Amino acid sequence: MPFDNRAIGVFDSGIGGLTVARLIQQQLPGEDIIYIGDTAHLPYGEKSVSQLIEYARRIMDFLMENQVKAIVAACNTSSSVSIDILRDGYPVPIIGVVKPGARAAVKVSKNLRIGVLATEATVKSSAYRREILSIQGNARVWEIPCPLLVPAVEQGRNTAPEIREAVSSYLHLPLQNQADTIVLGCTHYPYLQSVIAEVSGEQVTIVDPAVETVAELKKVLADMQGYARRETGRAIFYATGNTYSFTEIGARFYGRDLGRVETVDI
């Protein structure tokens, strides 16, 4: 059986993508992962499309230099505005989180009223609305920009009272319109899942696109006969700027020490 022991590249603006990397490691324990958090340019949500394309290009070049076999853009903002544009320029499969997230939402929603919490740039792109409507043209979608949440997660202020208040106000419109599904449309938001679920109430399903994204990654690896052949893979973590959130907050969420987080200038 053919195999491919090269690593899978995973990237985000910061520690958000760790929520996807963790799931990859749980479900594909033999795979090596090279993770890069672009903390020098965080938060992505307030950046322009041309800036986001440039950051993604630099990251993908770095990952290609490190011989990855596939790239997971574990960032909704990047997936929304730059992945489709850059995809053709790279010889490896690039998997974003928005299409899988949209698919997952349509699968679980019963009344096809779907709220999407996301960064400002993701909301501005309308990527979730487009993807959801391309699957179910009669769905109703509320995309809500949540500018306070990424800084709160990166600073470890997940449980602060003002964050709960912000979550309540962000959820107001979709909940008022009886949305039965809320998509965590930013990979930082699973860190706030308990607050979001509590405010949403039991009748609302919270969708983390990471689950469907990892399912897609598995399919891509199977199609290219590219699974690694080893028992336990390694994960290496890089940050382009500050590494504090990785060692302090990311590690707590990841459930283990991330080791030395290397700083790279790209």
Ligand code: DGL
């Ligand atoms: N975690 C990212 C996302 O999924 C980006 C957050 C940010 O830097 O604004 O959108």
